[in-house]
Amino acid sequence: MVIIGAGGLAKELLQVYEEIEIGAELVFFDNVTHGLPKLLYQRYRILTRDDELQAYFATHSSFVVGVGVPRIRKALSEKALKLGGKPATVVGQFNNIGKHVQIGPGATVLSHVDISNGSTIGDYVLIYYKVVITHDCRIGNFVELSPGATLLGGVSIGDYSHIGANATILPRVKVGKNVVVGAGAVVTKDIPDNQTVAGMPARIIKKNE
Structure with missing residues (x-):
């Protein structure tokens, strides 16, 4: 290896x-x-x-x-x-991952992560410690989820996006591709591609390249 x-x-x-x-x-x-x-x-x-x-x-x-x-x-x-x-695909110990979860090749799941049934994790996704992904979430390829991030039911995250530490995405919210969600943000509505958001509730603060 x-x-x-x-x-x-x-x-x-x-x-x-x-x-x-x-x-x-x-x-x-x-x-x-x-x-x-x-x-x-x-x-x-x-x-x-x-x-x-x-x-x-x-x-x-x-x-x-x-x-x-x-x-x-x-x-x-x-x-x-x-x-x-x-x-x-690397999955650490001490995780709680449902039997009906799909995890793509190249993905890395560190310790103390919760992923509920019906969720799909894309290729080469990086999931840090204490991330919570509840039911039926869709995580694209090359996404990074920082420590303590929480994705509630039915959330989707586009390819290449980065969710900051302790950020929360509310149910059924769609986060586009190449999006950066700031640490501690609370995302209450859909975010288009190529944006950086921050705050509670999260607001767009700049456009990404």
Whole structure:
């Protein structure tokens, strides 16, 4: 298994892997951060070149993206796929996930998350600690849900959107693509694509690129 990245989120994914004791060899890949040690925590090897990653994928093809920010996650996943990797879905311990929940490839679900039946989680979604997703929610691809975010029944979130820490989306609200919801915001109505919103209730404060 390869964790793409060797920074903060990658270290949190390492914690998940050590909790679930996967037993498989684990390495990191980071070709942009300078001054990295050869071993993370004196144990886990860090690959630093594309050719090293490609060679590793020849025998250990599974990977997970250990970097946040939706667009960056997409770029890194595309690189890994091009070099021969196959996306893994990672779900931590201590979660409460209904039996009738769909989770896409490449998704990462950290610990103490609640996801109710009828919800669909897209590809490469990142779900942080203590997120609550109630029934029949639809989460697009490359969405990031920060710690403590709450999505009530029937909410939909478009691709590449980022929901801030402790934000709340009220029932049946539709959040568009490439939307940023500020920390602690309460979203009471639909949000069009490419907007940043904040406040209680949430209001549009700027247009995203």
